[in-house]
């Protein structure tokens with residue numbers, strides 16, 4: 001049984017940062033999905049980093065630890081897939097092999113647990129009678145809040161303790177809660193900072209050679225994910241060269257025609273325009289494994305060839321109290337500052353796409369990576385479900401990418417489409433129009449070939465245009481500010497919850513513009529309205545002017561304008577037709593009308609009233625501004 005014995009210890013790192021936008025019930029489902037891996041439990045340790053420093057998340061994990069005693073043996077016995085209980089129970093009505101009693105019993109336990117957690121979340125705190133049951137809650141007695149608190153490390157299940165067994169008597173995996181120390185005057189470096197604290201804390205508990213990192217919403221969709229990956233790391237010839245294995249980022253809430261182009265993300269990350277000489281991905285985002293060595297700054301050549309067997313067995317005279325103290329120090333700000341994490345070791349700081357720069361730096365130190373896209377998706381997360389979230393997420397990413405690949409070329413790349421949209425009525429755009437058509441003809445072909453719907457392609461094209469004029473523009477501005485020292489980069493966490501009404505609109509593929517005034521939406525509204533006006537003026541010239549003949553260059557513009565208007569139909573609907581809460585805020589619509597009328601004032605004035613009669617909206621505003 002060589003292979004089974006050789007399997008290395010795996011430390012799973014889950015990051016969460018805010019119990020309100022990353023609900024604890026989502027977080028623990030991710031935890032349970034990895035705790036129930038088809039992998040020897042004594043070689044599995046799961047760590048949750050809670051940057052929200054929330055007793056609610058701690059409580060949820062405590063409940064999950066209790067529930068795992070039923071869930072893990074149930075999964076193993078009935079070959080459950082996927083092993084996120086929420087997803088599994090939503091997808092099945094009875095157990096696959098007909099053992100309904102057990103299925104119902106475990107489901108009831110799950111529902112009870114979910115209710116308890118959700119009640120506490122609604123209440124905003126953990127009820128006193130529950131707090132009395134676990135000493136860990138005392139950490140919150142001193143009024144810890146998410147920005148200012150001491151380090152909290154609680155081993156909820158100690159895998160080395162023979163008493164840590166499930167209801168069938170089998171060993172449970174180790175489970176640890178960590179909220180690293182946070183102080184207002186000490187930069188915490190977002191997810192990268194959390195990951196580095198996890199690296200330090202875990203090295204004193206299980207010290208697995210392999211680390212798996214998942215975001216709190218990225219549950220494991222396959223019980224074999226970890227085992228599969230070992231085939232790469234344990235490969236006799238090439239295994240020792242590999243630093244990380246990256247899964248594509250996929251989501252379980254993408255609608256049929258993917259209105260926000262979420263599935264594009266996979267390609268976006270894999271096609272990263274880097275010097276990816278090894279055929280593997282550069283980034284190490286969700287669902288990735290890395291060798292602890294490679295993460296901690298070691299060069300490939302300096303690493304011993306066989307080091308997968310490591311893993312810490314606490315020295316016998318190390319008592320529990322000692323360990324607690326040591327863990328707290330490892331999760332503290334001072335330790336972090338004194339040992340140059342993010343500078344010399346660990347995940348890199350100062351860039352909002354820490355995964356990309358860290359992946360890059362690992363590759364620069366001589367390691368290789370693998371891109372692994374198994375038939376059954378390894379991990380599934382929650383894609384943003386409102387336009388504002390999509391724009392914000394892509395702003396963060398492109399801000400990060402821009403910081404990395406900042407060169408005149410990438411800046412020009414980002415501005416051309418924006419500028420072009422503004423100048424759609426100038427002849428300068430004709431070459432662009434040709435490129436535009438050729439490019440889209442090609443991309444529709446590719447999309448259909450890979451099994452997308454035509455509407456999916458259409459949506460993808462729209463969201464790309466929207467991102468160009470909003471996310472990329474703001475990212476460019478912010479990056480410039482940052483480079484000139486005016487602004488600091490931040491990490492806006494993507495919300496994993498949407499209110500039920502907005503969710504319904506997402507399900508029916510209505511774009512969500514709702515909310516208050518937003519500069520991104522204003523830009524979007526101005527541009528699209530401008531396209532519409534240009535189209536109207538263009539058509540007018542064709543009808544009332546000399547007709548199509550002699551206007552060949554002009555015709556190209558007209559076609560392009562037509563395409564843009566067609567593409568942006570949902571935006572006009574959001575501005576003028578929709579009455580639901582997801583419609584474009586009135587303030588945005590009004591601002592854009594005012595601005596577009598101002599931009600086109602002269603042309604409006606030149607028009608004869610008769611010609612405009614059909615165009616009621618424009619006409620009304622012409623009068624308004626005369």
Ligand SMILES: O=c1ccn([C@@H]2O[C@H](COP(=O)(O)OP(=O)(O)O[C@H]3O[C@H](CO)[C@@H](O)[C@H](O)[C@H]3O)[C@@H](O)[C@H]2O)c(=O)[nH]1
Nearest residue numbers: 015016017051190191194215216285286352353355493494
């Ligand atoms: O201060 C922070 C901020 C975020 N996070 C966690 O980081 C993860 C990613 O944040 P999210 O808001 O979900 O961002 P996404 O854009 O969905 O994340 C993608 O992009 C990030 C880089 O921008 C990568 O780190 C992620 O792995 C990748 O999934 C989540 O688990 C957060 O809880 C923290 O732990 N601390």
Ligand SMILES: [Mn+2]
Nearest residue numbers: 215217381494
């Ligand atoms: Mn996310």
